[in-house]
Amino acid sequence: MRQQYLLLVLGISVIPILVTQAVRAEVELEETKNSHRVSALQRDRTPKLAQAIIQVTSVQVYSTNTGVEVVLETPAGSLSVPTTQTVDNTLIAEIPNALLTLPDANEFQATNPIEGITEVTVRNIAPNRIQVTITGLAAPPIAEISTAEQALILSTTASELDGTIAEEPIEIVVTATRTEEELQNVPRSVTVIERDQIQEKARFSRDLADILTRLVPGATQPTGRPSNFTLRGRDASIVIDGIPQNTNNNRTFTAPLASIDPEAIERIEIIRGPNAIYGAQATGGLINIITRRPTEDRLTSTVELGTTAAAGGGNSFLVGDSFGYNLQYSISGTEGAVDWLGSLSSTWTGGFFDAQGDRVGNNFGLDDTNTFDGLVKLGVNLDEQQRLQLTFNHYNLSQDSDFISDESIADIPGIQTARLRRLAPGTTVIGSDAGYFFTTTNTTLSYSHENLLGSRVQSQLFYRLFKNGGGIPYDERPFGGTIISNSRGKTEQWGGRVQIETPFNSERTASLLWGVDYIREDISQNFEIFDPEELDASGGLIYRKVDEALFMPPYTLDDLGIFAQLQWQIGDRLTLNSGARYVNLTINTEDYTTFDDGRDVEGGTLNTDDVVFNAGAVYNFTDELSVFASFAQGFSLPDVGRILRRPPEGFTSLEADLDITSPQKVDNYELGIRGVWNSLQVSLAGFYNYSSLGLDLVPLPGLQGGAYRIVRAPQRVYGVEATIDWQADQNWRLGGSASWQEGENDEDENGEFLALNSTVIAPLKLTTYVEHETLPGWRNRLQLLYSGNRSRAFEDDVEGAAIESYVTVDYFSSISLFGGELLIGVQNLFNADYFPVFSQYFAPIYDPLNYKGQGRTISASYRITF
Incomplete structure (x- = not known):
């Protein structure tokens, strides 16, 4: 068993290396043509060569016509473009090969600098790595990042900060009805399970039936085994990217749900109640x-x-x-x-x-x-x-x-x-x-x-x-x-x-x-x-x-x-x-x-x-x-x-x-x-x-x-x-x-x-x-x-x-x-x-x-x- 895992780990480790080598030359050429301004959702694709550690000696937060600007200043040199992610209402940017050395504090913090932003923090999170977090009131802010000599600037856009998001309803689009349709216009009970919920439940069980029973109203309780899975007391039709997983000979068995690992799933949409949208077996509902x-x-x-x-x-x-x-x-x-x-x-x-x-x-x-x-x-x-x-x-x-x-x-x-x-x-x-x-x-x-x-x-x-x-x-x-x-x-x-x-x-x-x-x-x-x-x-x-x-x-x-x-x-x-x-x-x-x-x-x-x-x-x-x-x-x-x-x-x-x-x-x-x-x-x-x-x-x-x-x-x-x-x-x-x-x-x-x-x-x-x-x-x-x-x-x-x-x-x-x-x-x-x-x-x-x-x-x- 250990040998199998070792071979799998070695094999997987080689994949990104081969792919990266194939595209690296083209990426380097393209990046020299671009300006330093890149989307906050992009990653630094430059080769990971040894770099000097750049010190950040000052942090400034400015209100602008479009929102708020966070400026990290350095005495010399340019900071690397950070990697970014969002967690709930927070935008997190992490800057490698950098060290925060403020003259009078270990970290920087600004509370409620502008309407719609509740907090900005800058701190060291690891040796030679700085983390910047910008927390929005109603949603994570979207920022553009620009680098210049002796500064890195995170500029947020006003559309995410002016309260518009807090006032407008959430729009959820479902496709289980065979067309893209806003949830508010679907005359049925619908449950939508996003990827983060799936990943959370998959920590304990990779069995999709077990995950769904814990999240979907009307589903049977968890059984811990491949057994009959019902919605509202009847069978459910299961489709994966449009392919039906039910067969006539496994109606009493959850083999249709033993067809995919949670890691491969982006989203699950469940229509509760009988329907014939995709054909037979949906007397209890549809799992898309x-x-x-x-x-x-x-x-x-x-x-x-x-x-x-x-x-x-x-x-x-x-x-x-x-x-x-x-x-x-x-x-x-x-x-x-x-x-x-x-x-x-x-x-x-x-x-x-x-x-x-x-x-x-x-x-x-x-x-x-x-x-x-x-x-x-x-x-x-x-x-x-x-x-x-x-x-x-x-x-x-x-x-x-x-x-x-x-x-x-x-x-x-x-x-x-x-x-x-x-x-x-x-x-x-x-x-x-x-x-x-x-x-x-x-x-x-x-x-x-x-x-x-x-x-x-x-x-x-x-x-x-x-x-x-x-x-x-x-x-x-x-x-x-x-x-x-x-x-x-x-x-x-x-x-x-x-x-x-x-x-x-x-x-x-x-x-x-x-x-x-x-x-x-x-x-x-x-x-x-x-x-x-x-x-x-x-x-x-x-x-x-x-x-x-x-x-x-x-x-x-x-x-x-x-x-x-x-x-x-x-x-x-x-x-x-x-x-x-x-x-x-x-x-x-x-x-x-x-x-x-x-x-x-x-x-x-x-x-x-x-x-x-x-x-x-x-x-x-x-x-x-x-x-x-x-x-x-x-x-x-x-x-x-x-x-x-x-x-x-x-x-x-x-x-x-x-x-x-x-x-x-x-x-x-x-x-x-x-x-x-x-x-x-x-x-x-x-x-x-x-x-x-x-x-x-x-x-x-x-x-x-x-x-x-x-x-x-x-x-x-x-x-x-x-x-x-x-x-x-x-x-x-x-x-x-x-x-x-x-x-x-x-x-x-x-x-x-x-x-x-x-x-x-x-x-x-x-x-x-x-x-x-x-x-x-x-x-x-x-x-x-x-x-x-x-x-x-x-x-x-x-x-x-x-x-x-x-x-x-x-x-x-x-x-x-x-x-x-x-x-x-x-x-x-x-x-x-x-x-x-x-x-x-x-x-x-x-x-x-x-x-x-x-x-x-x-x-x-x-x-x-x-």
Whole structure:
């Protein structure tokens, strides 16, 4: 493992050197032509030769017609152009090869030198390095930097200082609706997660599902494992740069979210509630993941190194098995009409320990895993109107653990806490992977034209390959089975999208978005069979693969969608939109024989189609306050693969016995209010959705063979969600969210609705946070997650026990240090001893799934951009 990291570090270290050598000659020539005045966002690209230390003996702050000027004076020589960054409302400039030597003070400070600027400080932060911080009242000031003989000048612009920002509302533009649209004009509940929030949560978990459950109202609570992720009690559609990550055969599993590392993500937009904007499976919402974008006009590299370890009770404090490590490197730039980005991320996650210091008994957790993610983007601006972009992302997760679930506790009377057992020394898997794995490869070619015959055209071709499998083979013989096996699955998806946005007038107050989507899925899953005689002869140590068998017949799914969406802005206050999508679905499979009972099933082709509609309105009382109402339909197919691999009794023909003529269609009604001020953002929404042919999967007692039964019955889900964020002043930020939902179905169709289980319908979830910039460049944050009680499903005899509440608190700190940022975090700060909702639900069904949550965990990392 250490050798792998060493090779990775050496390889990454060479990349910026090679790229820098290639562009250095051109950069040096270009810089000699430029004046000394450069943008505050640029970096010094001159070769890092040994330089004399320049002393700064005087600091002056002047009010000007355009704002404020900070002048650093030297007795001789010129200061180097500083590197800059912004942290909240503060612009930070760091000047290398410089020393502050004021005659009567160790640092310079000016308080409220002009309206809109609260503080200016100049100080030494390291040997031969000066830091200048300029803090704005409402936003970080934007400055231009000029160098001259014996002086360096930071000139701020008046537009950022005259109070304009403090008075104007924040404008947030979202693209999850397939077009760029201001949040205030979207008649739906939308959550936008920016890159800094993603990075903050990724300090503890690289699992995107875990990150989203902590940030998104209406999402299920964190589970600590790849398990069902729902929004508002239903499935979510996941797209990455337009590529769908859902497949028909992984609806009950979060493989769509195990497709990308947080380091590769720029932004995530979540539309909560059913919709068919991108096609099927969005009966609960849409998660639109946007990968990182190249920087403009400069060559930029970012490196981050970090570690994580358990720090809970018992013997788990900084225990060696709990240590994890991560390394991220990215480089991007622009050269003329070409821009590019490369990003690599490698993470080793150690063992998980609970609050008592015991290993978390999660039999399918993300502990002891290696992940690797590589992202490459190459874009070309063909002219001012046209752009071509190629995106490639490869993600791999694999487990390397000495522990497996202790299945024997299922035989102990009463409810037991899940535990792991160490594999016997010498345990070997031959011919297959000893640890489970996921691999996802996304490739996208996109073309856009901003004005083709008056319309904006966007098109895309994509290919996705997903594979999963591995793990210590499962011996079914003690449980009445006959084989020792594992499963291995593969899904290939390819397709394309074309969408055209046509305005109806020059003001673009009315427009039509129309186009077509096509996706083809090729899905297969096999059993790997292992030799029982060799396993017995070796004392349970040697698992040798001897055969493969058809676990699920290969099948294809073709999804064709034709859509049109009208948007009309009436005056300054009212926005209306409405649209429809025609869907045509085709399933095909060959004749096959079932593995379990050797039944011959006749293949064939099935086809179904439908139309879904949406309509919405937004009324702006003021520029900041609006109300919205919407009706939207979403749809999804049942997991066809799950039906085909273990078909019900009497199932002998795909065409005669599989009914997909009625996919699950969900009608959703939503009403909400939203306020977006510069220092305060609030939202409140209520929703109700109904499906006359809902879909629920219920595990068989004891998870017999991992089997579930499918329930198709009338189903309804309703709830309330609220969010608030308040920037109290330049140092304090606080806020939170609340989401409550309930769901039920009528399995017997007798008018008596019973509660849906708690892995689908999340209990009451409250989050809150408080953040403080204690010193310029030092930010601290506390956040709390409360998961409430839920007894409704227990009272309806749907669950074996009521769900109990729990509370966790996390702490984060970031410190500007040596031109970079030191990141420190403590998850589960008070070492709460609790069971996640997922494990509480399974506790009465199957003890090995009744695992605890992680105890206190600490992390530290250092990130620098140059």
